[in-house]
Amino acid sequence: MSAITDIVVNPGGFALPETQRRAIRYSLYIGYFALTAGVFHGLAQALSYAGIDILRFFPALKSYYQGLTVHGVANVLIFTFSFSNGFLSLTTARSLGRSLSTGLLWASFALLAVGNALTAYAVISNRASVLYTSYAPLQAHWTYYIGLALVVVSTWVALLNMGLVLRAWRRDNAGARIPLLAHISVISYVMWFLASLPIAVSFLGLLTPWSLGLIEFIDPLLTRTLFWFTGHAIVYAWLLPAYVSWYALVPRQAGGLLISDSYTRIVFILFLLLSIPTGFHHQYTDPGISEGMKALHGVLTFGVFFPSLATAFSVMAALEIAGRKRGGRGLLGWIPKLPWNDPSLTAQLLAMLTFVFGGATGLINASFTMNQVIHNTTWIPGHFHMTIGSAVALTLMGVAFWLIPYLTDRGLWSRKLALASAWIYFVGVLVFARGMISAGLQGMPRRTYMVQAPYKLAEWELGGMLTGIGGTLMFVSIMLFFVVIAATIFLGKRGDGPADIPWSKTLTAPATAGWERNLDRIGLWVFAEIVLIAIAYGPFFVHYLPGRFVSPGFSLW
Amino acid sequence: MKVHHYEKAFLAVGVLLLIACAGALAYASLGMGMHLPGEHGVIDPKAVFSTPPFDNPGVRQVGPNAYEVVVLGQMWSFAPAEITVPAGAEVTFIATSADVIHGFHLDRTRVNMMLIPGQIARATYRFETPGQHLVICHEYCGLAHHAMYGRVTVK
Numbered sequence: 001m002s003a004i005t006d007i008v009v010n011p012g013g014f015a016l017p018e019t020q021r022r023a024i025r026y027s028l029y030i031g032y033f034a035l036t037a038g039v040f041h042g043l044a045q046a047l048s049y050a051g052i053d054i055l056r057f058f059p060a061l062k063s064y065y066q067g068l069t070v071h072g073v074a075n076v077l078i079f080t081f082s083f084s085n086g087f088l089s090l091t092t093a094r095s096l097g098r099s100l101s102t103g104l105l106w107a108s109f110a111l112l113a114v115g116n117a118l119t120a121y122a123v124i125s126n127r128a129s130v131l132y133t134s135y136a137p138l139q140a141h142w143t144y145y146i147g148l149a150l151v152v153v154s155t156w157v158a159l160l161n162m163g164l165v166l167r168a169w170r171r172d173n174a175g176a177r178i179p180l181l182a183h184i185s186v187i188s189y190v191m192w193f194l195a196s197l198p199i200a201v202s203f204l205g206l207l208t209p210w211s212l213g214l215i216e217f218i219d220p221l222l223t224r225t226l227f228w229f230t231g232h233a234i235v236y237a238w239l240l241p242a243y244v245s246w247y248a249l250v251p252r253q254a255g256g257l258l259i260s261d262s263y264t265r266i267v268f269i270l271f272l273l274l275s276i277p278t279g280f281h282h283q284y285t286d287p288g289i290s291e292g293m294k295a296l297h298g299v300l301t302f303g304v305f306f307p308s309l310a311t312a313f314s315v316m317a318a319l320e321i322a323g324r325k326r327g328g329r330g331l332l333g334w335i336p337k338l339p340w341n342d343p344s345l346t347a348q349l350l351a352m353l354t355f356v357f358g359g360a361t362g363l364i365n366a367s368f369t370m371n372q373v374i375h376n377t378t379w380i381p382g383h384f385h386m387t388i389g390s391a392v393a394l395t396l397m398g399v400a401f402w403l404i405p406y407l408t409d410r411g412l413w414s415r416k417l418a419l420a421s422a423w424i425y426f427v428g429v430l431v432f433a434r435g436m437i438s439a440g441l442q443g444m445p446r447r448t449y450m451v452q453a454p455y456k457l458a459e460w461e462l463g464g465m466l467t468g469i470g471g472t473l474m475f476v477s478i479m480l481f482f483v484v485i486a487a488t489i490f491l492g493k494r495g496d497g498p499a500d501i502p503w504s505k506t507l508t509a510p511a512t513a514g515w516e517r518n519l520d521r522i523g524l525w526v527f528a529e530i531v532l533i534a535i536a537y538g539p540f541f542v543h544y545l546p547g548r549f550v551s552p553g554f555s556l557w
Numbered sequence: 558m559k560v561h562h563y564e565k566a567f568l569a570v571g572v573l574l575l576i577a578c579a580g581a582l583a584y585a586s587l588g589m590g591m592h593l594p595g596e597h598g599v600i601d602p603k604a605v606f607s608t609p610p611f612d613n614p615g616v617r618q619v620g621p622n623a624y625e626v627v628v629l630g631q632m633w634s635f636a637p638a639e640i641t642v643p644a645g646a647e648v649t650f651i652a653t654s655a656d657v658i659h660g661f662h663l664d665r666t667r668v669n670m671m672l673i674p675g676q677i678a679r680a681t682y683r684f685e686t687p688g689q690h691l692v693i694c695h696e697y698c699g700l701a702h703h704a705m706y707g708r709v710t711v712k
Contacts, residue, residue, distance in 0.1 A: 064703075065702070445660070448702065
């Protein structure tokens, strides 16, 4: 079946009630505040690698590592999930043309806000300088663990809300295919829900009672393994909302079409299946886990590269359709014809470009023994600032350039500044990553207050300088972004926001008969995923449990 | 579902590339004997100072051209901090932590492992040329983490 099809129902328009828009807005604002707070220390870190110490200008900060904890927690945990909670709820509701539950929306917001406040209290009062990985036996105050657990629970409530809307729609539309946008939005958060269970067990079941003194000893390898059980999939939980935008919204913004309905659904299902059973590739250098298990996770990590390859083709094809419609000719002539004056689209196109390097360096991280050369060197933050730190961050910035006007019904305050922030970030992150990656290959360690380290190699100097220059540009960009968003909220022209989200059409309609209908059976795919997880993690836990609870807590910071 | 032939070709090339990379890694591991740390035994971190071999950290010769280096990581130093080994010898590092998680990385080598309390880590390496390497703790381990390092001299 081949016909241009909408990925939402009632294409004529659908408006979410104002109270629900407000709940989504407030959730996003928490994220933008977190991002802005988090990048201040990002600047301090980047400059530290360049040999410049600006920590004395942060009198409230007790140590570099307290600031590093703020940077990680605020930017990758708070910014991302406060966005996804709101964004995926919105795309699901819009796609199905139904309102969400207002009560659940505010419950999710409240959990996010309270969780954030507890975590902020713990970190700001210097009771939780454990970095976002929270590796035991470094022991944080219980408010840190409970606070982050509440942030996770807020994502579960958001998923529950989306799931209830989908269920109600399916009841009323028995036998119909799920609209594509709702399908991929829900799959993204279903994946995250399953992925988040190990860290919930670790934070609520082990680390909190240990922090409260209810249990005396902790198992460092077990809690670390539970962290990475969630911790690789979490990067896909950050990435998939960006992919939702790339697949389902960006084609419309560029003037093109999403090329295939089934193909898009298959890509998201592959992420659902393969994101979680890959965590040991973060633990290649850990003792206590057999090489065989690590090899299995290595192969599966190579597998999860496949849906990203497929995404590269599909998204590029959608953009090519757009560029050719706009008069682009020749092999690459369609690229300059894209509407580069649109800051929302430009930010996301630049995000895609950085992700090429992010993906390639990620494959190297996953490469078993090769990982030993770069593990815990600055190569790693070099890599992930081109994935989470730009493929995701720049996409979320780009989405904000239409989403905030849409939710507030105010025009974007300055298109030029918005464009500038996207380009400055893009240039900044590439310079930064070039520095971190080259110095990392020479052994420069990550997570280290380098400006105060008594050891240094001359080979690290150039990489450190580039890190400092790039990081400064990224900081400037985020400050511009914050100004644009704040000014849009308070000064943007009223009534000038877009009336609808920029949903695309697909070139082919979803099949109404045959095997493709199975793509909508989310329960079936969840079951398949659980089987894969059992294969990938089962042998380790059967062999390792009940664990080795041998370490008392340490809080020396 | 129709998949365009360009797309099929693109994905096929991608998959072949992944298989080639995985094959190279399998060869490095099985054919060239490069290994990751695995299961090398457990220890009670509260008793490391009195548990062999960590009660006596240091370098010892264990064969005609083979050495063992026992290293203990603790806040915020390595014992021993200065290690000397001969070039060309097979050197096995055996290490653990007395308190929190530490890192153990020799720059510009693939000797890179985590020192996790309760677990014993092991890595074997042959230094081909004389020179110096830093032993870097690359995992955050508290306030003075950045001051935790050692040195390997290859003679």
